[in-house]
Amino acid sequence: MQINYDFLDSYTFKNKQMTVRNHVVMAPTTLRASFEDGSVTDNELRYYQMRSGGPGIIVSEVAHVNHLGKGWEGGISAADDDKIPGLSRLASAIQSGGAKAILQLFSAGRQTTTAILRGEQPVSASAVAYPRGDFETPRALTHQEIAQTIDDFAAATKRAILAGFDGVELHGANLYLMQQFFSPDSNQRDDIWGGTLAKRMRFGLAVTAKVAQTIEQYADRPFLLGYRQSPEEPMTPGITLQDSLAFVNKLIDLPVDYVHLSLKDALQTPFKDKDDQTKIVDYYRQALPDDFPLMVAGLVKQPAQVEELMDTGVTFAAMGRELIVEPNWVQKVKMNDERAIRYAISPADFDLLGVPKPLEQWLLTRFKNGLPVTTDLEFDPNKPWRYYKSTPVKVPQPIDPTKLMTLKKKG
Numbered sequence: 001m002q003i004n005y006d007f008l009d010s011y012t013f014k015n016k017q018m019t020v021r022n023h024v025v026m027a028p029t030t031l032r033a034s035f036e037d038g039s040v041t042d043n044e045l046r047y048y049q050m051r052s053g054g055p056g057i058i059v060s061e062v063a064h065v066n067h068l069g070k071g072w073e074g075g076i077s078a079a080d081d082d083k084i085p086g087l088s089r090l091a092s093a094i095q096s097g098g099a100k101a102i103l104q105l106f107s108a109g110r111q112t113t114t115a116i117l118r119g120e121q122p123v124s125a126s127a128v129a130y131p132r133g134d135f136e137t138p139r140a141l142t143h144q145e146i147a148q149t150i151d152d153f154a155a156a157t158k159r160a161i162l163a164g165f166d167g168v169e170l171h172g173a174n175l176y177l178m179q180q181f182f183s184p185d186s187n188q189r190d191d192i193w194g195g196t197l198a199k200r201m202r203f204g205l206a207v208t209a210k211v212a213q214t215i216e217q218y219a220d221r222p223f224l225l226g227y228r229q230s231p232e233e234p235m236t237p238g239i240t241l242q243d244s245l246a247f248v249n250k251l252i253d254l255p256v257d258y259v260h261l262s263l264k265d266a267l268q269t270p271f272k273d274k275d276d277q278t279k280i281v282d283y284y285r286q287a288l289p290d291d292f293p294l295m296v297a298g299l300v301k302q303p304a305q306v307e308e309l310m311d312t313g314v315t316f317a318a319m320g321r322e323l324i325v326e327p328n329w330v331q332k333v334k335m336n337d338e339r340a341i342r343y344a345i346s347p348a349d350f351d352l353l354g355v356p357k358p359l360e361q362w363l364l365t366r367f368k369n370g371l372p373v374t375t376d377l378e379f380d381p382n383k384p385w386r387y388y389k390s391t392p393v394k395v396p397q398p399i400d401p402t403k404l405m406t407l408k409k410k411g
C-alpha cells in the first residue's frame with residue numbers, strides 16, 4: 001500500500017521565504033567528536049553528510065559560544081573566528097544532501113566541570129550547584145560578564161552566517177545556561193537578572209533580541225532563528241509549564257522563526273501535574289499564533305507517529321536517536337520501504353552508520369537504556385570496550401497505519 005504522508009510535503013517559512021523539503025528534522029545530537037579546541041573533525045562531517053539526504057532541516061549538535069560555555073570534551077566551538085572554516089565545512093556537509101543547516105548555540109553554564117574548563121570554575125546565574133548528583137558549585141556571572149555572554153551569542157551567530165548556515169537555534173533547554181537563568185532553582189539573583197518571573201526571562205529574551213539584531217545586520221540571505229525549550233523542570237522550585245508558556249508569549253514578539261520543544265515523549269502531558277491530561281504540544285499550539293512553526297522532539301520513530309504529530313498541529317517532528325540508528329529514514333519512507341527502517345542498532349554497525357567512537361561509547365554506557373541495541377550489551381567499566389550478556393531487546397512493533405484514524409490518505 002502506497003501511503004502519501006503529509007509530512008513529506010515541503011514547508012515555507014513565510015517571513016523568511018525559505019522552503020524546506022519536508023517536515024522531518026534531525027534533532028541536535030552531540031557527537032563529542034570535535035578536536036580538543038572545538039574544531040570540526042572529518043568524523044563529524046561524515047556523520048552529518050550521511051544523514052543530509054533525508055530531513056528538511058538538520059539542527060547541529062550544540063556549539064559553545066565562549067570558552068566558559070564548553071560542556072564536555074569533544075564539543076564543537078563557535079567561540080572564535082578561527083573556527084569559521086570548520087563550521088563552513090559542517091554547514092556544507094549538512095547541505096550536501098539538500099537539508100537546511102541550523103547551528104545550535106549554547107553555554108553549558110553550571111553543567112560542566114573545572115577539568116573540562118582547564119582550571120576555570122564553571123559559571124551560572126547564581127552560585128548554586130545542580131541539586132542532583134555530584135555537581136560542582138559554580139560562581140555567579142557578574143553583570144558585565146552577562147553582557148559579554150550575550151555579545152558572545154551574537155558573535156557566534158555572525159560566525160554561523162559567515163560559515164554558510166541557514167540559521168541558528170538558541171539552546172534554552174536541557175538545563176544549560178539559558179535555562180539556568182530562567183529557573184528559580186539555579187537563578188537566585190536579586191538584581192535585574194533574577195527574582196521575579198519577568199526578570200528570570202530577561203537573559204533568554206536579551207540573547208534572542210541580540211541574535212535577531214545580528215541576523216538583521218549581517219545575513220544577506222534568509223536565515224532562521226529558533227529557540228529550544230524544556231517546558232518543565234523536575235526540581236522544586238523549578239520551571240513550570242506556565243512559566244514556559246509565559247516566556248514563549250514574550251518570545252514571539254521578537255523575530256523568532258520557530259519554537260522547538262525538547263520533550264521526553266512528544267505527546268506527553270505535564271509531568272509536574274499528573275492530573276492534567278492535556279498534551280504539552282496542545283498548550284503550545286494554543287499559546288502560539290495559528291501558523292507559528294512548532295518543532296517537537298521526543299521518542300518519535302515511526303512514520304505514523306510523525307503524521308499523528310502533524311495532525312496535532314506540530315509543524316516539524318524532530319528525531320534524535322532514530323536518525324542515529326537510521327540515516328536513510330526519510331528516503332525509506334519516500335520509497336515505500338518502511339519495513340527496511342532500522343529501529344535498533346547493532347554494535348557491529350556503528351562504523352557503517354558513521355557514529356564516532358566517543359558517541360558510541362556514550363550510547364553504550366550513559367545512554368545504555370535509551371537506545372535500542374540489537375544485543376543487550378552490559379557495559380563493564382573495568383573492561384572498557386568489552387561487553388557481554390547477549391539477549392534480544394524490544395524494538396517497537398510496526399504500527400498498522402490503516403488503524404490510525406488520524407492518518408490521512410491522499411489520492
Ligand SMILES: Cc1cc2nc3c(=O)[nH]c(=O)nc-3n(C[C@H](O)[C@H](O)[C@H](O)COP(=O)(O)O)c2cc1C
Pocket residue numbers: 027028029030031060061062104171173174228262263264297298299300318319320321322367
Ligand atoms: C547522543 C545525544 C546527544 C544529544 N545532544 C543534544 C544537543 O547537542 N542539543 C540538544 O538540544 N539536545 C541534544 N540531545 C537531545 C535530543 O535532541 C532529543 O531531544 C532527545 O534525544 C529526545 O529525542 P529522541 O527520543 O528522538 O532521541 C541529545 C540526545 C542524544 C541521545
